Amino acid sequence: MVMARAENGRLAVLAASILAVAHPVGCRGSCPGPTAPVPEAEGPACGRAQEIYKIDAHAHIRQDATARALSLMDAWGIRTAINVSGGSNENVELSTEVEGETGGRIRFFCNIDFDDWDTDVFAETAVASLERCARMGGLGLKIFKGLGLGLAYKDGTLAPVDDPVFDPIFEKAGELGMPVLIHSGDPKAFFEPPDRDNERYDELSEHPSWSFHGDDYPSWEQVYKQFENRVGHHPKTTFIGAHFGNNPEDPERVFKMIEDYPNFYADTAARVPEIGRFDPVRMKELMTVHQDRILFGTDLGISVKYLALGSGPPYKPTKKQIQRFFTATYRYFETDDRQFDHPTPIQGRWKIDGIDLDCDVLEKIYHANVERLLRLEGP
Ligand SMILES: [Zn+2]
Numbered sequence: 220m221v222m223a224r225a226e227n228g229r230l231a232v233l234a235a236s237i238l239a240v241a242h243p244v245g246c247r248g249s250c251p252g253p254t255a256p257v258p259e260a261e262g263p264a265c266g267r268a269q270e271i272y273k274i275d276a277h278a279h280i281r282q283d284a285t286a287r288a289l290s291l292m293d294a295w296g297i298r299t300a301i302n303v304s305g306g307s308n309e310n311v312e313l314s315t316e317v318e319g320e321t322g323g324r325i326r327f328f329c330n331i332d333f334d335d336w337d338t339d340v341f342a343e344t345a346v347a348s349l350e351r352c353a354r355m356g357g358l359g360l361k362i363f364k365g366l367g368l369g370l371a372y373k374d375g376t377l378a379p380v381d382d383p384v385f386d387p388i389f390e391k392a393g394e395l396g397m398p399v400l401i402h403s404g405d406p407k408a409f410f411e412p413p414d415r416d417n418e419r420y421d422e423l424s425e426h427p428s429w430s431f432h433g434d435d436y437p438s439w440e441q442v443y444k445q446f447e448n449r450v451g452h453h454p455k456t457t458f459i460g461a462h463f464g465n466n467p468e469d470p471e472r473v474f475k476m477i478e479d480y481p482n483f484y485a486d487t488a489a490r491v492p493e494i495g496r497f498d499p500v501r502m503k504e505l506m507t508v509h510q511d512r513i514l515f516g517t518d519l520g521i522s523v524k525y526l527a528l529g530s531g532p533p534y535k536p537t538k539k540q541i542q543r544f545f546t547a548t549y550r551y552f553e554t555d556d557r558q559f560d561h562p563t564p565i566q567g568r569w570k571i572d573g574i575d576l577d578c579d580v581l582e583k584i585y586h587a588n589v590e591r592l593l594r595l596e597g598p
Contacts, residue, residue, distance in 0.1 A: 271578075272298040272598070274586040277400065277461060277488035277516030279304045280325060282313035284522045288325060291521070295545045298586070299595065300519075303328040303361040303400055311352050318356055326595070328400060329357035331388060336370055336378070342387040349391055358593045359398040359459075360388075367403050367442045368431055377437065380445035381452065389449065393456030398592055400486070402461035403446035405431060406493070407468050410439040422530060422565045450480050457592065459514060460485045467493035474505045477512045484592065487584075488516030489529035491551050492561035495571025499555070503574040510580045514589045517548070529563035540564075552576050552584065 273296050280288045280302040292300055305314040305327030314327040329352035331345050349360060367380040378384065380403050392399050408419035413430040417423060423430055437445075446465055450458045460466075464473035464485035473485055487494070494502065506513060520527030525534035528544040536544075547562040555575035561567070576584070590597060 271581055271585050272296055273515055274298060274589045274595070275300040275517050275519070276459070276514040276589045277301065277303055277486045277518055279518070279520045279527075280317075281522035282306075282310070282317050285317050285321060285325065287523065287526075288519075288521045289321060291519070291526075291541075292324065298324065298598065300325050301328060301358065301589070301593070302326070303359075305329050305352070305357055305361075307332040307348055307352065311355050311357065314357075315355050326358055326593070327356070328359040328361040329353065329397070330361055330363070333365065333370055336384075337372060342384065345388050346391045349388065349397070350395065353395045353397060357397065358595075359400055360392045362399060362401040362403075364402045364405060366401075367445055368405070368436060379437070380442060381448035386452070389453045389456050393453055398457040398459055398484070400459040400461055401446065401449070401465075403449075403465050404439055404442040405429065407439050410436070418567055421568070425532060425565065447476065450476070450483050454480075454482055457482050457484065459592075461516075462486070462488055462518070463490040463494055470494055470497050470502060470505060474509055477509050484512045484514060484588070486514040486516035489518035489563065489566075491548050492529075492563055492566040492569075492571065495551050495561050495573075496569060499557075499572040499574045503576060506574065506576060506584070507580055510583045511588060513584050514592070515552075515585050517544075530565050532565070547571075552581060 275292075275297050278288075278300045280300060281304075288300060292298070302314065302317070302325055305311060307330045311327075311329065317325050318327065329349055332348065335341055335344075349357075366378070366385070368377065370378045372378060380401075389399060406419055408417050409423065409429055410431050411417050412432055413420070413423040413427065431439075443466060446460070450460075458480075460473070460476070460483065463470070464476060464483075466473050466476075467490035477483055477485065518527075518529050520531070525531070526536055526541070527534060528536055528540065533540060543560065543564075544562045547560060550556055550559060551561075551571060551573050553576065554573040556573045558570040558572065561569070561571045586597075589595065
């Protein structure tokens, strides 16, 4: 029953409730008639999980792909999506138009143009661009992983995430009340040799440039420390650690950071495959204790030409692959099913366990937390 609802939505809920009437649990084992499956007495924690609307706190939606985004959102219960690729400078106008056209169903975060970052005027220009974007409706700021793994000084050394050069941007975001969604580092496997023994070999084979192995890059741990310093350095700025706090392989450490920094939140974007490997009972416990600090996100990449389901390829996924992405994601949060296929096949050859969150916790993670953080209105 749990699976049926997760995969087929309200129809299955209806079918299950009809079954429940026909074969009340009390007569289990002694009911006359066909050998129809008898619904479990307990069921999942939340009998109406499919009716809880979602806000996707982390999506990438090209401004010309609004129709495609809305049709996916409608099909999978996502009321609002936050496009964290809202743009900087002239792109922001397009994001504002999308917000208007969709009646606010697609909102956006601002980005910073880092092209001339190693110049004297950079910080001032970036702050002005952020202020302008905020005036145009930008709800937050997204910082990409290039900070820490891509922006290099003229001598070739990489600028660390906690480089003081960038302080004014993070301070300004706090002043403007804009949460900063920050992606620092990447899966730990991307820092290991990209050979057949690498647990992300499939993904690294498809995207060789995603490897950060070798002397040209800092270690995963160094980047994580820089990121933690960044969060600690701006107590008045709210940070959302992308991809499960940038450390989905070690949820205990993410929750420790949540405890240590009142300004720190984590989203789940594209990391259900990772966190789904963690002990489900402990995960439920931790998510329940810190239920106000976790945000649901998908990391969907939507354009007219491609659709990335947490990673790529497939950029032209089949209906079945799309269905797997969403059903496995919801099944993870809503059921106690064990050892099922995770949403994004390329992200590791293992199975995951559901964490069966309680109804009120689901409400917070699926939408209430991000509504509070971004001051969004409910339906
Ligand atoms: Zn993303």
